Amino acid sequence: MCHLPKLSERAQALLRQQAAPEWQDWQWQLAHALTADDFGVTDCAAFPMRVTPYYASLADLTNPEDPILRQFLAAPEEGIDDGFSADPFGETAHAAVAPGIKQRYADRMLAMMNVTCSTYCRHCTRRGLLDTARRAQLETLVEAIQARPTVREVLLSGGDPLILPDDEVVRWVEAIAALPQIDAVRLCTRTPVVLPMRWTEALVKRLATFEKVWVQTQFNHPKELTPAVEAAVARMVNHGLLVSNQSVLLRGINDDPEVMASLCAGLQRRRIRPYYIFVCDPIAGISHFRTPLADAKRLRDYLLTHLGGLACPRVVADLPEANHKTDI
Ligand code: SF4
Incomplete structure (x- = not known):
């Protein structure tokens, strides 16, 4: 508490x-x-x-x-010492292509484009990994993609890439989108939630010209769906950016099935696709947010019976040994 x-x-x-x-x-x-x-x-x-x-x-x-x-x-x-480490999935070594660049799946590559955030979420699973030594370099990323012809999707993550200046965001997206093998550039950012005014008309228009940009964000509670969010998302969607949401299941915040159903319905109303609900990873310092697996299953069953398919996210865990997200 x-x-x-x-x-x-x-x-x-x-x-x-x-x-x-x-x-x-x-x-x-x-x-x-x-x-x-x-x-x-x-x-x-x-x-x-x-x-x-x-x-x-x-x-x-x-x-x-x-x-x-x-x-x-x-x-x-x-x-409290919960016995977990800051990097239980071995992100720093496992699947690393270069500093800040990793590849767990043949068709995707992830780059830590920035290592700071506008708001530090207390449940952040990268909380122990946000340091400048792990920031990716654009030239290295482009070379890594070109050397791996199966990569068709790139996730620009962090930290939060969207607190960088417009020109820097556009420079990265443009360089990656220009590669013929790339079908989608995902911008992983919490700014639509914590800084919706970041999504100015000018930035949205520039990003939309590439016709490959997907915005992946993290709304966790219906209280976050404010008029400012509604205006920002309308700008994004109306110009052609595709917006999807990955919630984190957080004890006492959104583990009530009615709260989560209300969030998913509210996201759909604003044309944000509810995509995943992630069970909170076993990371040091966030155990108080983790929910029992039985509660996650009850939540999943409630959502399946109260929401249509387009509003109903998959409830998943990200297990280090799996080569895909694991459904709960
Ligand atoms: S915005 Fe993302 S990376 Fe930054 S603190 Fe929140 S969850 Fe972690």
Whole structure:
């Protein structure tokens, strides 16, 4: 459980600016991100706290169980030794092609294009892997793809690639999309959730010209489906970007079947395809978010009987020894 935060004067002043024009500027949001000091938190050294004023403004700061608050406020449970490692899947060695580039499947390649995020999710499974030594280089990535003709899809991930400048995002997408073997460039980003103003008309139009861009994001709770999100996703979809969602199953946040069904229906209404629900990986520091497998199965059964196929995601686990996502 989170402690109720003691907001700094700076944070209180920032959160009062929701009607100001700069609130809609994604770079202002990044420059004014709130940190542990703004919430009176002192014990999150293992993984820093950072949250956009926008996302923090969605939280009920008087409720320690608030589903938004729990996703960004460090909890005392993170410090408990749960016996797990930061890299149980051996991401740093296993399947590595070059620093920040890995290939687990013949048709796909993943590159860590950035190692920072606008908001650090407390349940992040890469929390122990976000350092600059693991940032991929574009030239190395292009060479690696060209050397592997079976690769037809590239995932640009992080960290969050979408907090880089427009020109940098477009430079990477353009270089990869230009390769004839590539059918899809996936941008893996939480910005539609925590920084929807990032999806400006100008960026969306530039990305849409490549006709290969899929945006893969992570909504976890219906409270995240705000008017700002609705406007951003409409810009993306109307210009031809395809948007899909991968939720993480989080205890006490979205493991109630009605909450998850409401999220999936809300995503479909906004033309976001609910794609996967991931069972929380066994990573050090996030055990308090993990749900028993029996609860995941009950959730799956509820969704199958309450949602049509287009709104119903697969409930899966990412097992290190498997060569595909494993259905629960
Ligand atoms: S945005 Fe993604 S990489 Fe960044 S903290 Fe959240 S889950 Fe981790």
